[in-house]
Amino acid sequence: MYVLGIETSCDETACAVVRDDGPAAADPARRIVSHSLFSQLREHAPYGGVVPEIASRAHIEHLDGLVAESLSAAGLKLADLDAIAATAGPGLIGGVMVGLTTAKTLAWATGKPLIAVNHLEGHALSVRLAADVPFPYLLLLVSGGHCQFVAVEGVGRYRRLGTTIDDAAGEAFDKTAKLLGLGYPGGPAIERLAKQGNAARFELPRPLWRKPGCDFSFSGLKTAVRLALESCGPAPSEQDRADLAASFQQTVMDVILDRARNAVAMFDGTYGAARKHFVVAGGVAANAALREGLVALAEKSGMHFTAPPMNLCTDNGAMIAWAGLERFRLGITDSLEAPARARWPLDPQAEARPGAGVKA
Numbered sequence: 001m002y003v004l005g006i007e008t009s010c011d012e013t014a015c016a017v018v019r020d021d022g023p024a025a026a027d028p029a030r031r032i033v034s035h036s037l038f039s040q041l042r043e044h045a046p047y048g049g050v051v052p053e054i055a056s057r058a059h060i061e062h063l064d065g066l067v068a069e070s071l072s073a074a075g076l077k078l079a080d081l082d083a084i085a086a087t088a089g090p091g092l093i094g095g096v097m098v099g100l101t102t103a104k105t106l107a108w109a110t111g112k113p114l115i116a117v118n119h120l121e122g123h124a125l126s127v128r129l130a131a132d133v134p135f136p137y138l139l140l141l142v143s144g145g146h147c148q149f150v151a152v153e154g155v156g157r158y159r160r161l162g163t164t165i166d167d168a169a170g171e172a173f174d175k176t177a178k179l180l181g182l183g184y185p186g187g188p189a190i191e192r193l194a195k196q197g198n199a200a201r202f203e204l205p206r207p208l209w210r211k212p213g214c215d216f217s218f219s220g221l222k223t224a225v226r227l228a229l230e231s232c233g234p235a236p237s238e239q240d241r242a243d244l245a246a247s248f249q250q251t252v253m254d255v256i257l258d259r260a261r262n263a264v265a266m267f268d269g270t271y272g273a274a275r276k277h278f279v280v281a282g283g284v285a286a287n288a289a290l291r292e293g294l295v296a297l298a299e300k301s302g303m304h305f306t307a308p309p310m311n312l313c314t315d316n317g318a319m320i321a322w323a324g325l326e327r328f329r330l331g332i333t334d335s336l337e338a339p340a341r342a343r344w345p346l347d348p349q350a351e352a353r354p355g356a357g358v359k360a
């Protein structure tokens with residue numbers, strides 16, 4: 001079974017073909033038949049963040065070529081595909097419409113089924129492309145638009161345990177990077193600079209620290225970083241910036257680990273002995289310091305820790321193709337009327353929050 005997946009919800013135009021290899025042990029090298037990605041970083045870099053209109057236009061310019069490239073690298077024709085999947089939200093609506101309309105057109109022209117994938121489900125299930133992780137598992141989804149703990153009960157079955165009440169963790173990395181004069185995206189730049197810095201130099205606030213539940217809040221942290229930078233005088237040195245990057249990263253890690261301890265207890269309370277797996281996904285999961293902290297926490301809690309390979313953490317086509325494949329295997333497909341959605345929470349029962357479900 002071959003499924004084509006298209007991802008256009010933010011600033012990566014991506015396309016991939018994945019295949020179902022039956023009950024064999026999970027191996028992304030075998031399952032991902034081809035994988036093409038055009039990163040729009042250079043287009044958005046002068047503006048210090050993603051510009052929606054530029055993103056939509058770049059998706060239009062590159063997507064057809066990427067689909068052709070993915071098929072030819074896979075040695076397949078459109079007729080060989082079993083289904084066509086695309087991100088239908090949440091995300092920047094112009095970009096989502098480009099990818100979803102392309103997928104609908106291909107589905108209509110070939111008579112193949114369409115699968116309208118929630119981008120967050122793509123992140124949530126990406127781990128199963130690379131490892132044999134059974135349901136239910138506890139997921140920390142940390143990206144540029146999201147920061148939430150989710151109990152993943154099965155395909156299409158998600159229970160949100162906690163989320164950010166303002167900014168997402170990746171957004172905090174990006175905004176802090178901007179303040180420090182680093183490029184976009186901020187996460188990798190801060191991680192690099194933090195290696196040269198002293199994490200103990202600046203005392204930054206830890207919002208919701210030691211409070212019950214597993215919600216997050218990061219917006220106050222950004223203001224604190226700005227004030228700390230100003231306290232270094234009109235021309236902060238390279239060392240000042242490195243120390244601030246390290247202190248910021250440490251603070252975010254401390255907050256995430258504090259919240260994760262509560263999330264584990266909440267998950268345990270509901271799923272008891274069935275719980276064994278702790279999974280992290282999304283762009284911020286590429287952060288080595290975060291992974292180390294989570295590995296230690298999971299070990300202490302008697303859980304297996306799994307994270308997708310780095311290239312499957314940030315947005316990509318394979319995770320959308322894979323989520324499409326998991327749905328298709330269960331007989332779930334969508335009509336050509338499936339809407340593009342700017343907002344689309346994974347857990348429809350969860351209370352709407354300002355920072356949740358906007359972008360992924």
Ligand code: KG4
Nearest residue numbers: 143144145170185187283284287314315360
């Ligand atoms: O899931 P993702 O690729 O896309 C969206 O959020 O749409 O996540 C991107 C986010 C950005 O905010 C970026 O700064 C962050 O992930 N990120 C990182 C790292 N690599 C990417 N944050 C911290 N450390 C990293 N190494």
Ligand code: ZN
Nearest residue numbers: 123143315360
């Ligand atoms: Zn994402």
